[in-house]
Amino acid sequence: MENTVINTLHKLIDYDISEFLSAEVELKNSLPKWIEQANSFQLKRALQKYLDFVDQHIESIGAFINERQIMMTRESNPVMLAFIKDLDERLSYCTNVAVKDACLLGGIQGIIHYKISIYGTASAFAGLLELTKDMAIFYEAEINEKHIDDLLSQLAIYEINNKAKSAIALPN
Secondary structure (H helix, E strand, O other): OOOOOOOOHHHHHHHHHHHHHHHHHHHHHHHHHHHHHOOOHHHHHHHHHHHHHHHHHHHHHHHHHHHHOOOOOOOOOHHHHHHHHHHHHHHHHOOOHHHHHHHHHHHHHHHHHHHHHHHHHHHHHHHHOOOHHHHHHHHHHHHHHHHHHHHHHHHHHHHHHHHHHOOOOOOO
């Protein structure tokens, strides 16, 4: 990484894609435990669907990296690791299952918004450089993230947040 030089938009995309793969792998490692912690059946289903999208992203980005012979510059994504650590810590403090579901849903949406941003930016860069295949991969990932975000927003509005609002606090 110390010899990495980014002096073109194309090299920036190549650099970013290794961060994307690292982020997806780190998320894939955390999602199963979060699915298990979820109380709401609908939330579990939505998170499982998200895990399926994450698997698709790993597969398509990994194939793309191999095809283009892009050198992996990042072993981990510090932003994703910070999101994961923060969510795990907040979940550890939740004693009510309804509040825990709201915490989990909100934390996952924060991760999704980060990923919408990075994939959208990469798609725009690739489009500008007329890298059609690159743009398609990033755009598809961005659309998947938006789809899950919408699903979670609906779930928050119509179930999760209302249950958390009605939660009864028990004395410690």
